[in-house]
Amino acid sequence: MGYVLLALIAIPLLSAPVFMAVPSRYPQLTRYVAALGAAAMFALSLLVFIAYEYQGGSGLRYTLQWDWLENVGLLRENGITLHLAVDGIAAPMVLLTGIVALAAVFVSWNINFRNKDFFVLLFVLISGVYGVFVSQDLFFLFFFYELAVLPMYLLIAVWGASSDFGTFIRTKEYGAMKLVLYLVAGSALIFIAIFATFVEADKGTFDLPALGSATYGESFQKWVFPLYMIGFGVLAGMWPLHTWSPDGHVAAPTGVSMLHAGVLMKLGAFGILRVGITLLPEGAHFWAPVLMTLGVTGALYGAISALAQTDLKYMVGYSSVSHMGYVLMGLATMNNIGVNGAVLQMFAHGVMTALMFTNVGAVYDQAHTRDMTTFGGIARRMPRHSAFFAIAGLSSLGLPGLAGFVAEFHIFVGAFRAGYWWAGALGILAAAITATYILRMLAHAYFGPLNERWEGLKEMRPGEQFAGALLIAFIIFMGVWPAPFVDRITDSVKNIPGIS
Amino acid sequence: MIPINDFLVLSAILFSLGMYGVLARRSAVLILMSVELMLQAVSINFITFAVYLSPEQFTGVIFALFVITVAAAEVGLALAIILRLYRNKQTANVDEADIMKW
Amino acid sequence: MQDAWLMPAIPGAAFVILLLFGKYLPRKGDWLSIAAMAASFVIFFPVLADLLDKVDTEGFTGGGKSWEWISFDTFTIRLGFFTDQITIVMLGVVSFVALMVQVYSVGYMKGDSRYGWYFTCMSLFAASMLTLVLADNLLLLYAGWEAVGFCSFLLIGFWWEKRSAAEAAKKAFITTRIGDVGFLIGIIMLWKQAGTFDISDIFQFAAAGGYDSTYLTAAVLFLFAGAVGKSGQFPLHVWLPDAMEGPTPVSALIHAATMVVAGVYMVARMFPLFQLADPVALDVVLGLGLTTVVLSATMGLVATDIKRVIAYSTLNSLGLMFVALGAGSTTGAMFYLFVHGFFKALLFLASGSVIHATDRQDINDLGGLAAKMPLTAAVFGIGTLSMIGIVPLSGFWAKDEILHSARDAESAIIYVIVLASVAVTALYMTRLYVRTFFFQPRDRQAREHAHDAPLLMSAPLLLLAALTLVSGFLVFDGVGEALGFPGGIGKFVFAEEAEAFKFSWEVALASTAVALGGLLAGFAIWQEDAQPAKRLGERFRPVYELLFHRYYVDEVYQWAINHIVLFAGSVLAWFDRNIVNDTGVDGSAGLTYLSGFQMKFLETGKLPNYALAISLGVIVIAILFLVLKA
């Protein structure tokens, strides 16, 4: 089964030569190849998720370990290995990546400009994301992390869109540059922290399980954990290091926005959990109140900012900041329930924000504007689109029966349990503010009398409808029956030291 | 007998004087001469260590030999460069050749 | 009782089928929705019979069935359904009224472009509402609570092409959501100490003194915040009148008989906690209820939309129920809830018939319909009299119960206010009835085509009217025993209260006198062309304006939203864009660029400078090396 994980990383990378082999004359063929690749990844991801046996065991499944470098310099036995495995936290994330990748390929169906290059870069990004989720080696984790981040620059700068908001302008180059600079700055901190951890552990290996069995001094933990927290936190959209995210979304093409908000931002939170909290539990305990404060601030701040946005992508971008704030809150609780909630929220937010971007892209393709104040009553012309958008919105405001509720509820309960009653209460308040901006947007743009200007709008493309339906299926599935997710997640969360 | 430190101190003085020359002089030719002084200091060091501390291997002596060889090559090349500099800029002063910046 | 879970499950299944395949079903699947509802209603009887069997056994506290939903470590959430006496009352109301309303809707909604969607939403609503009622744990209760709110959102905004409907739907959802913030906090607070969401376990925990008194008071007040939002109590009452933008049957079902009383039901359900908490908690309930009663009754006097007047009367009734709860009489509240479901649904459905027949809903355009629509006028009259509280209609008995509890409350002023509100209620209900059905029509065209509703719509009206007439008698032990209950509703539901039903001639006479007085005054004021009313309006212009503008509460909220909430949003967005981003982020980028630009002048291009730098570096390193070695 370890080869399944290898395949997940290899399929997107190996499809690059296949894309290159497709003559540019046949853009349609390129799309079919992309769809095929994405479908294969989705199928394998689903397999990984379903076949994961969550009862008993060490928590690592499908292990595969190939030597890469050992007994050289500081490296000793198993110095750097390609160590792939999934645990209960990675399994839903792998599934999420499969879902969002498949949806993003279908949403990117209408990209005509150099679509071969687009898909190659998109697939490299996906490969990096898979790599981070399944790596059990700190070196390769970092490697894949960078692999996931860097294609974003080209994807945004080449295929993105510049926007003029009247009082200010956001060019795609600006968005791309800011995003990459931010994330690379975060990586620098992570890089330092990784080497510090390597040296302090004195095991001569980057293998995560081995590093996990090492002991770290208390002051070391206190000094190094914030490096992980901030470094990964940048990618998780942690307030106040979040501004790359909304601007990046505004500049990015739809498919890239989906992956960016749906999966990439999860890498940050995943990194904090997988590396920061797992290796340095005492440091995490020490910094948890800070993380909690930042998370709550992000949740509230994002929600209130979203309230004032008139651009749909900005609104969704800020809602991502808000929801990732919840994830950080969940991590900061340092207890079983809250961390479960954080991972659930990662999945839920990934799916629903991808759905939101699908919808924003669908309406932008036709209307060439995202300004919600110019719309009105377009639900009449695009009923399915509106229903999809409404479902995504309702999930994000925490309607029971949809994914968002399950996740947010765990986080709030976890926060109360950990004694952060103020954080829990403010988080619930932020959910109410979320309801306000989502419903305002729906009422202004989608309901009410139809603005004649949009008489000519048509329903979203079949590919987008398929993507939307796929994402909604998982939103409802998780909302109605979260047990498969919870069982897998808790299987690993309970093994993390420092989580009570 | 002469203690080792005498040679080493001499070498240090020689090296420092050469260094002063390199830093203070403007003419490329003078700088070259100062560099030669520094090389001499290095050679003295090499030989001193060889004859005092490791007579079995005497690597230092061999190295001094190479230093002299390389110095000869270096002087030849450096003078050729100074010549070109002079032809292009009508000066042999290094601080007047400063266009290789921002 | 084991099978009570089928009651929400069947409409839930119908919802799924309708959502996915509704388009392809004959008649767009309205029959499926109604059949599911009917099945639910039928199941109600075995459940009731089962309960009656067991209720007499010693220590009976209800029963049900549950499945594990989420479970890890010590954290467990179950999908549990639970039936006891208080549940059964609510179940009866919900399943019966929902069935009546759906049957009625077949006629009322005929020809609507989203006919199928309407029944889909109705099924979802029925499923959610029954889940809410049957939930054995607070989390499932909350889930149902939110789901009915969502259905309410969908159905208020059913005709979303109308700007006002879209806005009303949004307003309803957000307003109730504000209350739900408190509700969820309260639930989690209760969980934190007890470690369970199960209601009966929480009761046991509380009874064993597990909660600190202050803590419990805070928790129940948070819970009550949810009820305030859902049941439209002051200060979150503003959404309910606007909610009348939805189709009338929706108003009857959701905004009169079932969803809005969920708050009352929840407080009644959690009443043991309220009793254990500091008395302040119940005082708050009482105070807000009383405020709502006063505000809504007076606002009802000047509203001209037929549905809005009834909506105010609903607020009025809800306020009364909370007064009863606040005064400690769950019997009064639950009994009022029970009969209110019937007569308020009746009023709404009858007004729906009027609207359906005339296409008008402003009472200034109506009048003289009694001759054209005798049946509607009759059932509307029954509903009105019940609302006013005239013997022997059900409303009288229920209101009497509440008046009793108000009289027993600590302060006489409560009793006086409630009694006064009875008069005002009589006044505006009479006004509504008189202006709609009597005297000369003000819009003749409207009257021309008016006719009684077809049988499909009339049958539910008649059934509800019949229940309005008789359901009040359930207070008597004799009636209850005759029907197979252990006694009247008070004794049945609240077995511990020996004398559940209180009756005293003094209160009954006072309330009847006040009600009749209001009724006659109403006739006098709004007779023929309502000259006295106009004169009064002129005379007390400021009061009229105040009432007409609904005490300016909506205006204040709108102002607060525009000038505080949205302003805060734009300030934060500005802050994010200009301070965090343009100053903080772009600023640091600019600083890097600027420092780079300045630093490049360190590069003189002069060889000696570089050589000097190298030398100094070497010296520093050498010194460091020596120092460290030493």
Next chain:
Amino acid sequence: MTYEEGIFYLVAAITVIGALGVVLARNIVHSALFLILSLLAVAGIFILLAAEFLAIVQVLIYGGAVTILILFAMMLTRVRETPAAVDGPQRPVAALAAAAFMATSILAVVSTEWPGNTEKINVISLDQIGRALFTTWAVPFEIASLVLIVALVGAIVLARGEEGE
């Protein structure tokens, strides 16, 4: 003070005076002449270190070839006619740096405990050096010759100037 030491101090003094002359002289030709003095004195030091072969090489290559080359360069670039100051503006700092370096390195020399006998000079015969050069050091030796060739070619290419110049 043995006579050996006396000779050493004499030769060392000549070396240092020569070096001082190189770096301090106002006239560039004087500098060159001082350089010759210094180089020859260093050859004397080599003899004192019992490295006669190196001393000879030193005299031949430095005293002969290198100084001649430098004098040629002076002539060709006509540095004597350059009116500007011989020393750059950073002379004081340079003096400071050099002094600091001298102090540091002398301190290092004095404070270090050298392993082995620090009093006795071991004579390394020419025979030994020759064997070592052609056995152990054969490859670097060949490379050194390559370096000389490359330097020769490079110097010619650089100094020849471009076509049409």
